[in-house]
Amino acid sequence: MLEEGDQWRVPTIHFSSSPVHERAFLHVDIRPARRLPHRPQPRPAHIPDPRARARPAAGEHPRAHPRAAGQACACCPSLRAQIPVLSVGSQVPPPYAHRPRDDEFYVVDPTDGRTKPNPELVKDHLFHEGRLTEAQTLFILESTAEVMRREPNTVSINSPVTVCGDIHGQFYDLMKVFEVGGKFTETNYLFLGDYVDRGCFGIEARTCLLYLYTLKLWYPSALTLLRGNHECRHLTGFFTFRRECLHKYSPEVYEACGRSFDALPLTALIDGKFFAVHGGISPHLDRISDLAQLDRFMEPPSSGLLCDLLWADPADDYGNEQHSPAQFPPNSLEARGFFPNGVRGCSWKFTYPAVCTFLDRNGLLGVFRGHEVQDAGYLMHAKTPKKKFPSLITVFSAPNYLDVYHNKGAVIKYKNKSLTIRCALSCHAISCPLTRL
Numbered sequence: 001m002l003e004e005g006d007q008w009r010v011p012t013i014h015f016s017s018s019p020v021h022e023r024a025f026l027h028v029d030i031r032p033a034r035r036l037p038h039r040p041q042p043r044p045a046h047i048p049d050p051r052a053r054a055r056p057a058a059g060e061h062p063r064a065h066p067r068a069a070g071q072a073c074a075c076c077p078s079l080r081a082q083i084p085v086l087s088v089g090s091q092v093p094p095p096y097a098h099r100p101r102d103d104e105f106y107v108v109d110p111t112d113g114r115t116k117p118n119p120e121l122v123k124d125h126l127f128h129e130g131r132l133t134e135a136q137t138l139f140i141l142e143s144t145a146e147v148m149r150r151e152p153n154t155v156s157i158n159s160p161v162t163v164c165g166d167i168h169g170q171f172y173d174l175m176k177v178f179e180v181g182g183k184f185t186e187t188n189y190l191f192l193g194d195y196v197d198r199g200c201f202g203i204e205a206r207t208c209l210l211y212l213y214t215l216k217l218w219y220p221s222a223l224t225l226l227r228g229n230h231e232c233r234h235l236t237g238f239f240t241f242r243r244e245c246l247h248k249y250s251p252e253v254y255e256a257c258g259r260s261f262d263a264l265p266l267t268a269l270i271d272g273k274f275f276a277v278h279g280g281i282s283p284h285l286d287r288i289s290d291l292a293q294l295d296r297f298m299e300p301p302s303s304g305l306l307c308d309l310l311w312a313d314p315a316d317d318y319g320n321e322q323h324s325p326a327q328f329p330p331n332s333l334e335a336r337g338f339f340p341n342g343v344r345g346c347s348w349k350f351t352y353p354a355v356c357t358f359l360d361r362n363g364l365l366g367v368f369r370g371h372e373v374q375d376a377g378y379l380m381h382a383k384t385p386k387k388k389f390p391s392l393i394t395v396f397s398a399p400n401y402l403d404v405y406h407n408k409g410a411v412i413k414y415k416n417k418s419l420t421i422r423c424a425l426s427c428h429a430i431s432c433p434l435t436r437l
């Protein structure tokens with residue numbers, strides 16, 4: 001257990017995002033990707049440019065699609081066959097066309113006698129873009145929801161732990177995350193939510209979810225999956241995930257996904273000292289123990305504690321706030337460090353003093369959260385005055401998010417009171433199945 005006066009080894013504080021970029025990434029959850037700025041960067045010669053693929057002709061596309069301007073609509077299944085694939089096509093084997101047989105899919109875990117999906121088969125099949133049968137898919141979704149439903153709102157996790165941020169359907173980057181994050185025999189894993197929507201290819205969102213859920217069935221205590229703001233019916237309907245489920249499977253599969261989202265726990269405590277959540281803190285959250293009273297088994301509402309945990313962001317001037325609480329009416333939300341989050345359209349932006357108050361009140365060292373893309377894959381926000389530890393750490397694990405940010409993806413390994421950052425490359429080679437290198 002961590003004690004007062006412990007020595008902390010903290011990586012160099014990194015403030016990398018330009019103000020313009022920060023403004024842009026704050027829009028990511030509510031705006032179509034085509035409005036995001038494209039920042040072209042030199043591409044290594046061996047990595048094909050997916051934009052080289054032809055765009056669908058005008059009129060071919062069934063509806064407005066959240067892709068960046070100038071890019072082919074590769075994530076729309078109905079159009080995929082119409083999009084000519086250039087030279088890379090000949091290097092890539094075709095997707096698995098067969099469905100796994102039940103006798104190879106269902107295996108019995110000798111440690112608890114339960115029937116579970118064969119993890120190696122699932123991984124191999126999804127890696128090769130294959131589909132499971134509907135019954136196999138429902139089995140994974142429903143079995144995992146049953147396991148997660150038994151978890152508390154705040155899951156206790158012991159170090160060593162690898163903390164991972166948003167994945168957003170980038171299945172091949174998820175493979176990389178597990179490669180750099182360590183084996184389940186060596187470390188626990190904590191994912192901070194946002195597994196679905198917006199993947200480079202639509203099918204990947206489903207594969208991320210099914211693969212993570214399969215691992216959850218095999219490592220229920222070593223792998224913790226928190227809920228992100230995208231794990232809900234509202235956003236998956238707006239972005240790609242719902243359309244993908246209906247196209248590849250059925251309304252039953254999409255509804256089972258929704259039920260599994262409702263079962264995801266909301267927060268975690270690492271060694272009793274670090275609070276972990278997808279979005280951030282809330283004016284409705286005083287003590288961690290209060291979270292136990294929250295009914296999480298629902299579609300998140302547009303305000304209140306459940307909403308804030310999934311949607312809140314740090315203030316733009318976090319750690320450099322110019323205003324003082326005395327400027328605002330006593331006990332107002334502004335005086336407590338919470339301002340309306342106009343960019344998200346719901347929840348709050350919280351200040352550095354608000355986080356410090358929250359940490360002090362709960363005897364915590366810092367907060368881990370995801371939810372915002374970062375150039376370096378992570379951002380260590382301002383340190384606390386007493387412990388000199390970053391009050392807030394944002395981690396984002398989807399490199400080259402949406403194919404336009406050229407950001408790195410990172411995971412943070414916490415072990416022996418030391419943080420180690422592992423950054424994944426930000427290139428299409430990792431995230432794009434056409435260039436599976």
Ligand SMILES: [Mn+2]
Nearest residue numbers: 194228229371
């Ligand atoms: Mn998010």
